[in-house]
Amino acid sequence: MAPGTAAQRESGRTFRPENVDVVIRVCVGPGGIAAGAMDVIAAFEAEIERHGLHTAVEERPCSCGILKVGCKGLCARDVLVDIMQGDHIVTYQYVKPAMVPTIIEQHILGGEPVEKWRTDDDYDHFHRRQEKILLKQCGVVDPENIGTYFEVGGYKGAREALLQHTPEEVIDIVTRSQLRGRGGAGFPAGVKWAATRRARGNLKYLICNADEGDPGAFMDRALLEGSPHSVIEGMVIAGYAIGAVQGYIYVRAEYPLAVKRLRHAFAEAYEHGLLGKNIFGSGADFDLEIRLGAGAFVCGEATALISSCEDRIGTPRVKPPRTAASGLWGRPTNINNVETFANVPIIIRRGAEWYRSIGTEASPGTKLFSLVGKVKNTGLIEVPMGMTLREIVEEIGGGVPDGKTLKAVQTGGPSGGCIPLELMDTPVDFEHLQALGSIMGSGGMVVMDEDSCMVDVARYFLEFCRDESCGQCTPCRDGTRVMVRLLEDICAGRGTPEHLERLEALGKAMEAGSLCGLGESAPNPVLSTLRYFRDEYEAHIYEKRCPAKVCKELITFCIDEEKCTGCVVCKRACPHEAISGEKKQLHVIDQDACVRCGICLDVCRFDAVYKE
Amino acid sequence: MIHRLAVNPILFYFFTSDSNGTGTMNDTLQREQIEKQVDEILSHYTEVQGNLISIMHEIQTLYHYLPKEPLRVLADRTGFTMQRLYSIATFYNHFSLEPRGKHEVHICTGTACHVKGAPRLVDELERELGIKEGQTTEDMNFSLHAVRCVGACSLAPVVLVDGITLGGATPKSLTKLLNKLRKEDETEPSGGNGNGKQP
Ligand SMILES: Cc1cc2nc3c(=O)[nH]c(=O)nc-3n(C[C@H](O)[C@H](O)[C@H](O)COP(=O)(O)O)c2cc1C
Ligand code: FES
Numbered sequence: 001m002a003p004g005t006a007a008q009r010e011s012g013r014t015f016r017p018e019n020v021d022v023v024i025r026v027c028v029g030p031g032g033i034a035a036g037a038m039d040v041i042a043a044f045e046a047e048i049e050r051h052g053l054h055t056a057v058e059e060r061p062c063s064c065g066i067l068k069v070g071c072k073g074l075c076a077r078d079v080l081v082d083i084m085q086g087d088h089i090v091t092y093q094y095v096k097p098a099m100v101p102t103i104i105e106q107h108i109l110g111g112e113p114v115e116k117w118r119t120d121d122d123y124d125h126f127h128r129r130q131e132k133i134l135l136k137q138c139g140v141v142d143p144e145n146i147g148t149y150f151e152v153g154g155y156k157g158a159r160e161a162l163l164q165h166t167p168e169e170v171i172d173i174v175t176r177s178q179l180r181g182r183g184g185a186g187f188p189a190g191v192k193w194a195a196t197r198r199a200r201g202n203l204k205y206l207i208c209n210a211d212e213g214d215p216g217a218f219m220d221r222a223l224l225e226g227s228p229h230s231v232i233e234g235m236v237i238a239g240y241a242i243g244a245v246q247g248y249i250y251v252r253a254e255y256p257l258a259v260k261r262l263r264h265a266f267a268e269a270y271e272h273g274l275l276g277k278n279i280f281g282s283g284a285d286f287d288l289e290i291r292l293g294a295g296a297f298v299c300g301e302a303t304a305l306i307s308s309c310e311d312r313i314g315t316p317r318v319k320p321p322r323t324a325a326s327g328l329w330g331r332p333t334n335i336n337n338v339e340t341f342a343n344v345p346i347i348i349r350r351g352a353e354w355y356r357s358i359g360t361e362a363s364p365g366t367k368l369f370s371l372v373g374k375v376k377n378t379g380l381i382e383v384p385m386g387m388t389l390r391e392i393v394e395e396i397g398g399g400v401p402d403g404k405t406l407k408a409v410q411t412g413g414p415s416g417g418c419i420p421l422e423l424m425d426t427p428v429d430f431e432h433l434q435a436l437g438s439i440m441g442s443g444g445m446v447v448m449d450e451d452s453c454m455v456d457v458a459r460y461f462l463e464f465c466r467d468e469s470c471g472q473c474t475p476c477r478d479g480t481r482v483m484v485r486l487l488e489d490i491c492a493g494r495g496t497p498e499h500l501e502r503l504e505a506l507g508k509a510m511e512a513g514s515l516c517g518l519g520e521s522a523p524n525p526v527l528s529t530l531r532y533f534r535d536e537y538e539a540h541i542y543e544k545r546c547p548a549k550v551c552k553e554l555i556t557f558c559i560d561e562e563k564c565t566g567c568v569v570c571k572r573a574c575p576h577e578a579i580s581g582e583k584k585q586l587h588v589i590d591q592d593a594c595v596r597c598g599i600c601l602d603v604c605r606f607d608a609v610y611k612e
Numbered sequence: 613m614i615h616r617l618a619v620n621p622i623l624f625y626f627f628t629s630d631s632n633g634t635g636t637m638n639d640t641l642q643r644e645q646i647e648k649q650v651d652e653i654l655s656h657y658t659e660v661q662g663n664l665i666s667i668m669h670e671i672q673t674l675y676h677y678l679p680k681e682p683l684r685v686l687a688d689r690t691g692f693t694m695q696r697l698y699s700i701a702t703f704y705n706h707f708s709l710e711p712r713g714k715h716e717v718h719i720c721t722g723t724a725c726h727v728k729g730a731p732r733l734v735d736e737l738e739r740e741l742g743i744k745e746g747q748t749t750e751d752m753n754f755s756l757h758a759v760r761c762v763g764a765c766s767l768a769p770v771v772l773v774d775g776i777t778l779g780g781a782t783p784k785s786l787t788k789l790l791n792k793l794r795k796e797d798e799t800e801p802s803g804g805n806g807n808g809k810q811p
Contacts, residue, residue, distance in 0.1 A: 034764045034777035075766035215722030215761035253669065253706045254762050256775075292666045294704030297760070311664035311692070313703035370765055372724035378766035410723065444765075446723045460726055464760060470703075575739055597735055599783065 020065040022053075022108055025082035028068045029138070029226055030218055031075025031379065033257070036096070040079045041066060043097035047104045064108065067148070070138035070226015074126050075379040077119065083107060091119045122398055126377045129395050131358065133366050134342050135382045138226035143261050146268040149229040155274055157345030161237045162282040165348075170241040171197060174344065177352035178364050183209055183300075183337030184415070184441050184517075186363070186430040189344075192334060195324040196242040199332035206239045206247040207328065207335045209305060213252065213297035214413030215464065217444030219368035220338040222380050224251070224258040227342070228265035232288065234341030236279065237348060239286040242334050247286060250305050252293040262290055297414070297468035301516050302327075302335045304470065315470045316516035337442065339368055359385030363429035367440070373410075373447040376401045383428075390424040393447055404449040407548075408532070412441030414461045414468075415521035417528025418454060437528040439521070453550035454533040455540055459487035461525035469518060476519025479510040483526060492553040495541040504530065549611040552596045556612050559587050559600075563608035570600035570609060643681065649674060650685040660690045668700060668707060677708045705759075713748040713755035715793055717741075718772040722761030728768040734758060736783040737771075740790060753797065754790070 024044055028037045044066055048054060053064040072080045077093035083103070090113045092103065099117060107113050142148040149155070161170050175190025196204060208231060212220040223231060235247050251259050266288055269275040277285045291309050298304045299314035306328050308314040327333020343365060347355045356364045363385040369392065372378045376398035383392060389409055393399065400406045408418040411428075417438030419426065426432050433440050448457065466480035483506055486499050507523030514520045530537060539545045546554040559570075559579075566584040578594040581587030589600070601609040653670045657663045671682050678701050687694050701707040719737060721730045738744055741754050748755035764770045767779025773789060 030764050031766050031779075034767050034770070034779045075764075078767075212763070213760075215726075216724040216765050217761070218763035218765055221763040254759070290666075291662065292669055293706075294665050294669065294700075295706035295759075296704050308665065309662060311662060311696075311700075313699050370724075372765040372768060373727045378724075378768075380766070413723070444723065446727060446765075448727055452727050457727075460723070468760075595735075598732060602783075 020063045021085065022062060022064045023067050023082075023084040024064055025067045025069050025084060025140070027070070027072045027078060027080045027139070028143070029071025029075070029078075029222055029380075030257075031071065031078040032080065035075075035078035037068075037079045039097045040081065040095050040100065041068065043100035044104070047100055051104065051109070053104075053108075062108065068142050068144065069140055070143050071135070071222040071380050072139040073130075073135065073379045073381060074119075074123060074377055076377055077123065080119075083113075091123065092117045093119045093123070122377060125398060126379070126381075126396055129387070129391060130382055131366055131384050132382045133346060133358070134223065134227075134230070134339065134368060135380065137230055138222060141227050141229075143226055143228055144264050146229060146265070146272060149227070153349065154229055155233055155345075157348040158233045158236045158274065159280050161348045162240050162280050162284055167197065167241045167243060170237060170348070173352050174241070174347060177347045177355040178362075179340065179343055179347060179355070180363060180365075180430065181337055182339035182343075182367065182442065184412070184439065186440060189336060189340055192324060192336070193238065193242050195322070196244075196332050196334040199325050201332050202243075203246075203331050204242060204244040205328045205331055205333040206235060206242060206244040207305065207309070207333060208235055208247065208249040208338055208341055209300060209302070209335055210249050210251045210255075210258070210338050211293050211297075211300040211305060212255075212338075212442065213300040213468075214415075214442050214444045216370065216372055216410070216446045217413060217442050218370050219380060219443045221255050221258055222370075223338050223342050223368075224255070225261050228258075228261050229269065230342045230345060231338055232262075232265060232269055232275070234344035235288065236274065236286050237344050238334065238336065238341065240279075240282075240284045244334065245285045245287065247288045248291045248309060248328075249288065250291045250293060250299070250309060252299075253295055259290060259292070266290075296470075297464075298470045298516070298518050301518060304516070305335065306333065313470070315472050316518075318515060339443075360427070360429050362431055367428070367443060369443045369445045371397050371445050371447070373445075374400050374404065374406075374449040374452070375447040385429045386427040388425050388427050389419060392428065392445070393424070397447065400447065400449045404451065406447065407450055407452060408448045408454065410438075410446040410448060410457070410525075411444065412439035412524070413444050414464045415439055415517065415524055416441045416444075417524045418448070418457065418532065419528075420532040423532075437524065437531055439524070451548055451550070453491075453546055453548035454529040454536045455487065455490055455546075456548075456550045458526045458529045459484065459491055462487055462522065465518060465522035469522075473513075473515040473519060475510045475513035476515065476522060479506055479514075479519065480522055482506060483510075483523070487526070490537060490540045491546075491551040493540065493544040493551075495537075497541060499541065500530065500534075500537060555596060556591055557589055557594060557596060557598070557600060558610055558612055559589060560608045560610060561586055563606045565606055565608070567605070569603050569605070573599050573603045575599065643685075646681050647685050650682050650689065654686075654689060664690075664692065665700065665704070668697070672707060677711050679711075711748070711752065713752050714797075715754050715774055716772075717754055717756050717790075718759045718762070719745075719756070720760070720762050720764075720768070720770040720772070721758045722765060722768075724761075724765035724768040725770055730769045733769055733771065733781060733783065733786065737786060740787060753794075 026041050048064050055063050079095040081092045081095045083090045137152050171193050179189045180186040210220050239247050293299050296314045299308045301316045302323050304314040304316040323333045359365045366382050366384050368382050371381050381396055406421055408420050410418050430440050462484045466484050469476045469480055471477045486503055489495050507527045510523050511520050539547050549555050564586050568583050571579040576593055576595055578590045579587050672678050683697050743749055745756055745758050764777050769781050771778045771781045
């Protein structure tokens with residue numbers, strides 16, 4: 001924990017939180033950075049410099065330090081900044097660099113928090129129902145400073161596992177905890193580890209799946225960027241348990257910051273003897289390296305990922321043999337998801353029984369979800385398994401904004417399905433979601449309101465699977481193509497009842513005949529929307545009407561005679577010169593020239609433009 | 613993905629100028645320089661096996677796409693066949709065999725962004741730049757690519773411009789940003805290439 005390691009010196013001025021009077025905690029998670037956290041930090045640094053707040057002096061006994069922390073959850077309010085004086089914490093939301101001087105002068109120096117910029121009740125509601133076990137560290141640990149991870153008990157789990165337990169005992173604890181894989185399928189982690197341990201061969205590999213391909217999901221990113229050491233620690237324990245001395249983290253190319261922070265964390269871990277040879281003097285060795293993806297969704301599938309790690313294109317293969325018997329370079333290989341690994345150190349430290357007391361009987365523990373889409377409090381949440389969708393969307397998420405009504409929640413990404421409003425009281429765990437024709441998936445939860453057309457959503461996911469199919473097997477490669485075409489027909493008003501029959505038949509054939517999970521589950525979004533939103537499909541087919549007014553071919557934009565003031569704003573804004581009308585006269589849209597881009601609707605200040 | 617191998621641009625790439633003096637990367641001097649650059653990249657790795665994709669990432673970062681010459685040098689140095697390198701370059705969406713614009717605009721069409729209006733932003737950007745998604749403007753200033761989720765879903769709809777995330781994007785904010793970039797380029801014609809910048 002030596003302060004001032006090379007790694008720390010690199011990350012700027014170091015301080016220990018107990019040595020300063022005020023800790024300024026800034027979120028540098030995915031949301032924070034996108035909202036400008038780096039500029040906010042620069043502003044704080046400049047102000048601290050200006051006021052000489054690095055160290056306390058007699059006439060002003062107050063010193064400040066900035067702590068960069070991972071995702072604090074409520075990304076919708078980023079940049080979030082905590083001002084901590086001892087145990088007293090004041091949190092500001094939507095912080096911009098321009099607000100920083102006031103915060104420093106009025107709050108830190110003047111002792112008066114700036115009320116109007118503080119978080120409100122929503123922030124409390126957002127956190128009240130959550131149970132943060134994995135994310136607890138994210139908001140307090142500096143991802144680029146291993147010392148802050150030690151302070152929250154970091155690497156104690158690994159020490160305990162390697163020094164006090166045999167590999168078999170570690171596997172036994174994880175098996176008894178009933179930890180299930182968080183990458184989608186929910187396979188019991190302990191069982192998989194035991195199989196890899198039993199497999200013949202003295203060279204075994206451990207891989208962490210950080211491909212996170214599901215669109216609308218960023219839990220793994222938040223963990224890797226917010227608390228990289230918890231994943232590394234989990235892997236050290238797993239490597240010891242299964243007998244692997246080499247591990248890899250396969251990170252998607254879209255996450256350059258995660259790669260950077262991981263590399264930094266590797267260096268710190270090596271420096272402290274937490275990776276490498278003879279870890280904790282236990283005699284166990286473990287090395288870690290990064291493998292990069294390059295933008296292919298299918299590489300999240302275990303065998304495709306291995307193929308990609310072997311310098312090839314990411315094509316899945318038929319199983320068996322399971323990867324536990326023959327994986328990377330033909331050796332026994334254990335693959336788990338980022339979140340699965342992050343659970344392991346806590347289970348070791350607090351015990352299997354404690355872990356099983358959280359969540360449900362069959363799905364213990366907590367689950368991270370990225371709660372996004374048409375919901376007020378978008379962000380990253382952690383809840384015990386078994387909480388209902390309604391609780392998640394309404395209590396934590398604060399419901400749908402702008403007075404709209406909730407229509408469906410999409411879970412499980414392109415392999416998942418849409419769960420309708422009527423079923424919002426379903427508990428969220430592996431079994432219940434599957435029974436509804438969706439899946440837990442990795443944890444993306446996209447909320448949709450009345451403005452989302454379910455046929456359009458189904459088409460969207462099928463297009464995704466069509467583009468991401470590796471092209472090896474016919475049911476997936478051609479099935480997705482035909483399905484997209486059928487759905488396009490329906491969206492364009494060319495659908496017939498036969499289209500629905502064909503979609504259903506094709507879906508069943510793809511489920512039965514595809515080589516890997518991508519093709520098998522690709523029909524899910526269609527089948528689940530057909531099951532719960534058949535009336536929307538029928539409206540498109542029989543009435544040539546899109547109830548959500550999304551499908552361009554089935555809507556027209558019109559101008560309300562009563563409301564139009566003839567202000568010419570829409571006329572000027574229309575990129576296609578489809579609007580005519582003189583100043584102070586009623587404007588008219590030429591339907592032949594209109595491409596239904598919706599710009600007129602956006603710019604009209606009198607609500608005179610409407611969709612039909 | 614692999615079935616896209618059959619499309620023409622790749623064949624075109626395969627058979628076009630190599631040593632006929634029309635390409636941009638073909639005199640010996642350049643060959644030497646490219647060899648040096650590729651060797652430098654290779655020196656970051658203790659072994660090539662298992663790192664091919666990372667190496668190709670570095671090459672793409674250096675040239676902003678995967679030109680044929682460095683790939684050829686890579687093949688010579690590592691023993692991988694050109695066929696293997698092309699299979700990777702065409703399978704993975706991240707790699708490009710064609711030059712990309714000075715400014716890379718990536719628009720997220722992931723689920724969260726889709727329900728928050730990404731399709732409209734794509735239309736808008738296509739119109740504003742006068743190109744289709746996947747293309748580069750003639751003056752090589754901008755290229756436009758749709759990507760599936762950049763992991764900033766809570767700020768949807770999201771657009772990445774030169775690697776910098778723009779959350780809650782609207783047609784207006786995008787037009788403003790593009791104009792700003794255009795203006796910067798005008799005042800500073802040799803302006804730094806923002807590609808590959810990390811957020
Ligand atoms: C098409 C497809 C994509 C997948 N993508 C991911 C992914 O992005 N991340 C992940 O952890 N697992 C993904 N999986 C699941 C993996 O195959 C594998 O089950 C998982 O990584 C095992 O880890 P776990 O047992 O810890 O869940 C995907 C599976 C399929 C079929
Ligand atoms: S869906 Fe656009 S960033 Fe995730």
